[in-house]
Amino acid sequence: MKIRNIRAQKITKTVARLCQEANYFLPNDVHRALKQAHKTEESPLGRQTLDRILANAQLATEEKMAMCQDCGIAVVYLEIGQDTHITGGNLYEAINEGVRQGYEQGYLRKSMVRQPYSARVNTQDNTPAVIHTDIIPGDKLKITVMPKGGGSENMSRLFMLTPGQGRSGIIEVVLRTVNEAGSNPCPPVIVGVGIGGTAEMAMALAKKATLRPLGSVNSNPENVRLEKELTKRVNALGIGPEGLGGQTTALAVHIELFPTHIASLPIAVSLQCHAARQKEAIL
Amino acid sequence: MMKTLYIKSPVEEAITKKLRTGDQVFISGVVYVGRDAAHKKIIDALDHGKSLPFELKGQTIYYMGPAPAKPGQPIGAAGPTTGGRMDAYSPRLLAEGLKVMIGKGTRSPAVKDAIKKYRGVYMAATGGAGALISKSVKKSEIAAYPELGTEAILRLEVEDFSAIVINDIYGGDLYQEEQAKYRNAIR
Known part of the structure; x- marks a missing residue:
């Protein structure tokens, strides 16, 4: 070797x-998801906000500015x-x-x-x-x-649930986190949910989950169902783009799992703002 | 009924009577920029009877910390930061004559009460739209506390700076009102 x-x-x-x-450059998948949200958003203020977010992304690209x-x-x-x-x-x-x-x-x-x-x-x-x-x-x-960004990072949460709280406990704390965050993390957000492992492992998984490309499918069928349900319920909170009301509070909910201790059910939530910046290179 | 208004800053005493939750406002004139560290210093100056970096009466404070300006530009990306972090300081500043606050995100009940009592207003600019917003800034200079770096107090000259009224003197709250309309509206 x-x-x-x-x-x-x-x-x-x-x-x-x-x-x-x-x-400078908003990732293509985020751009597509914002455009799609603009088509379906019923709130006039929500649509106006999405317009400004898209115009901002275009300007940043053209001028190569933050x-x-x-x-x-x-x-x-x-x-x-x-x-x-x-x-x-x-x-x-x-x-x-x-x-x-x-x-x-x-x-x-x-x-x-x-x-x-x-x-x-x-x-x-x-x-x-x-x-x-x-x-x-x-x-x-x-x-x-x-x-x-600090605004979205400040809205991160960790919950050490009991195993008995299970799936419904997870749904409850994810909804609570997004609801309490309200307009602060600059919605529409990408919600990263890390479940299992230890406290710090769950948090790391949650943040990593926000990196997964939008539109990609979770490899675990049970997670696919939970992501779908969470996305629907998060978007029923009414928060909308920049908290000005609407049906687009999250562009997606992404779940990452790790096995955990018999006594534990750690769950962490990480919110990524609509300026969901990432760029990678392979050397 | 939501309206569109073009206003000058510093603002006239009577202007906040006209501003209602949901109004689209375009601001031109002078706007001061300050965030957490600058607010702490202003309050400290008030507590110790020291002179303030600018006369608060009728003024606008924009919660922001800009990205560096490229050569030939007045400022870099210049979008709002979370207003809630300034909640502890705002009632005092409103009592001293501050009129307009611009940020993003919800304010505490104490700030909303102070807005009513002292006839101020809280507006939101579009969070995360820093590049776009920078285009309404025509001039930027450090007004005080240069040692704070990106958190220093800036004096901006702005033209048609876009903001939406969130909290007015009548107790309106745009976040609450608009979010309630779409709560449980599962598509």
């Missing part, structure tokens, strides 16, 4: 580009092939250097503050990134940059 070398500088360059492209002033925490997902070898530098430093360059060169807002509970001094370069690493088979490195 052959080890494939990947240079740290190449990783830095790639991350810098991904930070900018993610902030679609939202909150250019987010840089959440970076790595899938590292076990047959790769990073040369010429430290992997995490290479990624943070990419974030530093990408946010500076791309006229992106730097939103990270040090010492969260006191001084809150801006780090001035949007580092450090929040990095999630998976080791997978193969000799490729997949990098996904997800700029995550």
